[in-house]
Amino acid sequence: xxxxxxxxxxxxxxxxxxxxxxxxxxxxxxxxxxxxxxxxxxxxxxxxxxxxxxxxxxxxxxxxxxxxxxxxxxxxxxxxxxxxxxxxxxxxxxxxxxxxxxxxxxxxxxxxxxxxxxxxxxxxxxxxxxxxxxxxxxxxxxxxxxxxxxxxxxxxxxxxxxxxxxxxxxxxxxxxxxxxxxxxxxxxxxxxxxxxxx
Amino acid sequence: xxxxxxxxxxxxxxxxxxxxxxxxxxxxxxxxxxxxxxxxxxxxxxxxxxxxxxxxxxxxxxxxxxxxxxxxxxxxxxxxxxxxxxxxxxxxxxxxxxxxxxxxxxxxxxxxxxxxxxxxxxxxxxxxxxxxxxxxxxxxxxxxxxxxxxxxxxxxxxxxxxxxxxxxxxxxxxxxxxxxxxxxxxxxxxxxxxxxxxx
Amino acid sequence: xxxxxxxxxxxxxxxxxxxxxxxxxxxxxxxxxxxxxxxxxxxxxxxxxxxxxxxxxxxxxxxxxxxxxxxxxxxxxxxxxxxxxxxxxxxxxxxxxxxxxxxxxxxxxxxxxxxxxxxxxxxxxxxxxxxxxxxxxxxxxxxxxxxxxxxxxxxxxxxxxxxxxxxxxxxxxxxxxxxxxxxxxxxxxxxxxxxxxxxxxxxxxxxxxxx
Numbered sequence: 001x002x003x004x005x006x007x008x009x010x011x012x013x014x015x016x017x018x019x020x021x022x023x024x025x026x027x028x029x030x031x032x033x034x035x036x037x038x039x040x041x042x043x044x045x046x047x048x049x050x051x052x053x054x055x056x057x058x059x060x061x062x063x064x065x066x067x068x069x070x071x072x073x074x075x076x077x078x079x080x081x082x083x084x085x086x087x088x089x090x091x092x093x094x095x096x097x098x099x100x101x102x103x104x105x106x107x108x109x110x111x112x113x114x115x116x117x118x119x120x121x122x123x124x125x126x127x128x129x130x131x132x133x134x135x136x137x138x139x140x141x142x143x144x145x146x147x148x149x150x151x152x153x154x155x156x157x158x159x160x161x162x163x164x165x166x167x168x169x170x171x172x173x174x175x176x177x178x179x180x181x182x183x184x185x186x187x188x189x190x191x192x193x194x195x196x197x198x
Numbered sequence: 199x200x201x202x203x204x205x206x207x208x209x210x211x212x213x214x215x216x217x218x219x220x221x222x223x224x225x226x227x228x229x230x231x232x233x234x235x236x237x238x239x240x241x242x243x244x245x246x247x248x249x250x251x252x253x254x255x256x257x258x259x260x261x262x263x264x265x266x267x268x269x270x271x272x273x274x275x276x277x278x279x280x281x282x283x284x285x286x287x288x289x290x291x292x293x294x295x296x297x298x299x300x301x302x303x304x305x306x307x308x309x310x311x312x313x314x315x316x317x318x319x320x321x322x323x324x325x326x327x328x329x330x331x332x333x334x335x336x337x338x339x340x341x342x343x344x345x346x347x348x349x350x351x352x353x354x355x356x357x358x359x360x361x362x363x364x365x366x367x368x369x370x371x372x373x374x375x376x377x378x379x380x381x382x383x384x385x386x387x388x389x390x391x392x393x394x395x396x397x
Numbered sequence: 398x399x400x401x402x403x404x405x406x407x408x409x410x411x412x413x414x415x416x417x418x419x420x421x422x423x424x425x426x427x428x429x430x431x432x433x434x435x436x437x438x439x440x441x442x443x444x445x446x447x448x449x450x451x452x453x454x455x456x457x458x459x460x461x462x463x464x465x466x467x468x469x470x471x472x473x474x475x476x477x478x479x480x481x482x483x484x485x486x487x488x489x490x491x492x493x494x495x496x497x498x499x500x501x502x503x504x505x506x507x508x509x510x511x512x513x514x515x516x517x518x519x520x521x522x523x524x525x526x527x528x529x530x531x532x533x534x535x536x537x538x539x540x541x542x543x544x545x546x547x548x549x550x551x552x553x554x555x556x557x558x559x560x561x562x563x564x565x566x567x568x569x570x571x572x573x574x575x576x577x578x579x580x581x582x583x584x585x586x587x588x589x590x591x592x593x594x595x596x597x598x599x600x601x602x603x604x605x606x607x608x
């Protein structure tokens with residue numbers, strides 16, 4: 001039986017101590033989050049409140065103001081151009097995504113839930129931005145505890161759930177389950193037409 | 199020009215100069231990425247834990263009692279984040295070591311060639327219990343003393359020594375088994391996906 | 398001329414406020430209006446992940462949906478960000494396994510399967526087997542696989558079952574029928590793995606009809 005060298009632990013540790021290098025994208029991502037957080041301004045705020053005298057000549061004031069105006073207009077124009085490009089994709093402020101659900105054909109899908117004691121049943125999912133206020137996804141009570149709604153859903157793969165009485169999340173008992181345990185409440189999966197048929 | 203100390207940078211960030219925080223990110227990023235990577239086993243989880251640690255540290259910066267030791271304080275946050283991320287991802291398969299496709303992807307990301315010995319080490323490390331892996335890495339790779347490890351982890355020194363010892367025993371056993379060409383049964387640590395149980 | 402100097406100082410100050418304010422607003426990731434339900438730090442963290450997906454040419458919509466789902470379900474901000482990051486990693490893994498020609502739906506379904514514990518290698522095998530059997534997409538097989546795991550079938554068994562059905566060239570309606578049959582069997586008390594394996598044998602022979 002071959003045994004490992006006596007100095008195996010030193011070799012293991014030497015290997016594990018080898019440097020790891022992350023790229024600059026990591027730094028950029030961290031700083032993007034940092035910039036979105038409230039700034040520490042414990043002394044900066046105090047300093048801002050302290051009256052100061054800053055002296056500019058009228059000429060310098062005018063030039064500085066004109067320069068800042070030009071810079072701000074340029075930045076604003078760039079942001080506006082970017083947002084216009086994104087808006088042109090049909091989904092404002094979200095970059096063009098191949099296969100964007102907003103551009104897909106919609107098919108009628110019937111959702112049915114048996115809930116005899118419910119007062120209200122809604123369908124929420126990625127097809128309606130998980131927003132229960134969409135009237136077309138509010139189920140009607142058909143009698144005998146049967147709730148149903150037929151709504152137009154874009155072709156493709158979706159996750160959804162029923163919300164009963166604005167508070168209880170119920171997966172569709174007859175649909176495939178999506179193993180989404182991120183938020184502790186069940187989801188169902190739905191695959192609608194399109195490139196799925198052969 | 200001498201570079202600023204951690205305390206100097208912390209002081210300026212606290213006065214509102216948030217952009218200077220990038221300097222601290224750059225100082226500690228690679229070194230602590232190493233720990234997170236070995237602890238969690240894949241780059242995505244490691245980057246998540248590390249990014250979380252940096253942002254939490256920024257948010258709580260005013261509570262850093264000894265800014266000269268910002269690095270150690272940040273590391274404590276990272277150790278806790280790794281535990282959280284590791285616990286949450288415990289059921290999922292690891293995207294490295296045993297998967298040919300993942301190796302290929304890893305080779306694309308890392309110009310340096312991964313040798314077989316490194317693969318054996320990574321696989322063995324992944325099979326330790328999380329607390330044993332943590333203790334082993336802190337002791338031998340991060341070269342911390344047991345007192346400092348105790349402060350970091352909250353565990354007693356005796357318990358930490360036991361974990362390190364067991365980690366070494368288990369690693370030795372796993373590495374011997376690999377060299378003997380036998381398959382290693384996984385009893386501890388990160389579960390194989392075929393053993394995943396779902397209710 | 399004093400008034401001109403004062404006016405100059407006021408203009409400089411005002412433009413500084415406007416410039417910095419717009420920069421902070423942009424950095425806060427206010428891009429997708431739907432994410433306004435999240436607090437600013439969470440919105441920025443999610444925007445960073447979405448931007449990473451954009452640069453990696455991964456589907457971004459599932460990431461936004463995940464954040465919206467979390468907001469709707471009242472999840473804590475940390476949990477939302479973690480879920481979005483986790484999904485990003487799963488989307489990337491799924492795309493690597495499925496190959497560059499994978500559709501958004503396949504990548505999405507693949508990410509769910511990865512989340513359920515399916516190894517990357519098995520996902521690639523399913524893709525290869527499906528193509529060999531003349532099947533264009535694996536979205537529904539992956540959805541059914543995830544459902545099996547969610548109902549208690551061990552992921553290794555579920556993977557083997559779905560792979561066998563893909564090799565047999567099962568069509569979507571047959572996969573749907575197979576899923577329904579297994580579900581009913583489990584609801585009637587059958588062991589999940591046994592139900593899946595039994596029904597798979599029948600589905601492969603008879604195209605999903607109950608024997």
